[in-house]
Amino acid sequence: MSYGSTYGNTALREVLVDYLNATRGLHIAKENVLITRGSQMGIWLSSQLLLKKNDVVVVGNTNYDSADATFLNQQARLIRVLVDKHGIVTDEIENLCKQQQIKAVYLTSHHHHPTTVTLCAQRRIHLLNLARQYNFAIIEDDYDYDFNYNHAPILPLASHDTNGNVIYIGSVCKTVAPVFRIGYLIASKEFVDEVAKLRGIVDRQGDALLELTFADFIKSGDLDRHIRKVMKIYKQRRDLFCKLLKDELGGFFQFETPKGGMAVWTKLNANYSWATISEVARKHKLEIGDWQRYDTAKLKHNYIRIGFAAYDEEEIHELINRLKKTINEIKID
Ligand SMILES: Cc1ncc(COP(=O)(O)O)c(C=O)c1O
Numbered sequence: 001m002s003y004g005s006t007y008g009n010t011a012l013r014e015v016l017v018d019y020l021n022a023t024r025g026l027h028i029a030k031e032n033v034l035i036t037r038g039s040q041m042g043i044w045l046s047s048q049l050l051l052k053k054n055d056v057v058v059v060g061n062t063n064y065d066s067a068d069a070t071f072l073n074q075q076a077r078l079i080r081v082l083v084d085k086h087g088i089v090t091d092e093i094e095n096l097c098k099q100q101q102i103k104a105v106y107l108t109s110h111h112h113h114p115t116t117v118t119l120c121a122q123r124r125i126h127l128l129n130l131a132r133q134y135n136f137a138i139i140e141d142d143y144d145y146d147f148n149y150n151h152a153p154i155l156p157l158a159s160h161d162t163n164g165n166v167i168y169i170g171s172v173c174k175t176v177a178p179v180f181r182i183g184y185l186i187a188s189k190e191f192v193d194e195v196a197k198l199r200g201i202v203d204r205q206g207d208a209l210l211e212l213t214f215a216d217f218i219k220s221g222d223l224d225r226h227i228r229k230v231m232k233i234y235k236q237r238r239d240l241f242c243k244l245l246k247d248e249l250g251g252f253f254q255f256e257t258p259k260g261g262m263a264v265w266t267k268l269n270a271n272y273s274w275a276t277i278s279e280v281a282r283k284h285k286l287e288i289g290d291w292q293r294y295d296t297a298k299l300k301h302n303y304i305r306i307g308f309a310a311y312d313e314e315e316i317h318e319l320i321n322r323l324k325k326t327i328n329e330i331k332i333d
Helices: 010-024 039-050 065-073 090-099 121-134 189-202 208-219 222-249 274-283 291-295 313-330
Strands: 033-036 056-060 077-081 104-107 137-141 166-171 183-186 263-268 303-307
Touching (some): 039 065, 039 104, 039 137, 039 183, 039 189, 056 065, 056 090, 065 077, 077 090, 104 121, 121 137, 183 189, 208 222, 222 263, 222 313, 274 291, 274 313
Parallel strands (some): 056 104, 104 137
Antiparallel strands (some): 166 183, 263 303
């Protein structure tokens, strides 16, 4: 009931050490762990400490828009690098490093947000070597590590980082539910100490009761049981969603079934626009949401992310049904 540590609840930090070392191949101690209120806070704290005005941050040519906003809020300069089917193109990052000082590279290596592609092994090693050689930080946002349907999760870059370049960020907000504002930032002790000072200014110690509850939840094995349970459910939902989208609306959309995560990167055929679809969809009680956020770089790629994990079978049928009604209304013959 009293004041606690600005690093977050001690019991949760200790539990996370064992949990993250066992599940993600990390080699950390309590001194490397700071509890946050979700990944977003980890991105913000890192950017506050790493970046000054005009410092260069490398991001994908499509990227998680809130990360972009966080870096821009710090007046950093974003340089966008191509993301292909093997993830961010590290040769392009190397070329940039030869021309100018890069402060940080922001990555969602497990499943790139928004395209869902996984960063391949060769590029992971290349990037870690570049970070060591050119002395930049890698902000690894591992927001959906737990969700892989076709193979075992791929260990984060942080598990191979021997030089302290990686700031590893994760949370329970995707794994359990966004309402639980608990995340973690993993980095060298020196960095974590500075982050704790900064965090103490804005948020004295987080939510100790919630953090204790999660310490128990993880320690008892309930989190692992939860993950095993939802994995099966989400895989079924992914399969149903992708099947219906292909069977019922395949002529209008292109997509690849994602190997993991909770969303499908869906391309609308060039003759149609998401602006029209989202307007007409409203008539059929379908909210497309903020579709512009997937193209902040204005590439005009005509893709958006459609989440499937939050909908049960009936809702997925209904979603496709309403999308079909929408498309039928605007169909060009
Ligand atoms: C790539 C990515 N990073 C971070 C977050 C923020 O997560 P949190 O709820 O843990 O702050 C999200 C949420 O959608 C996300 O998609």
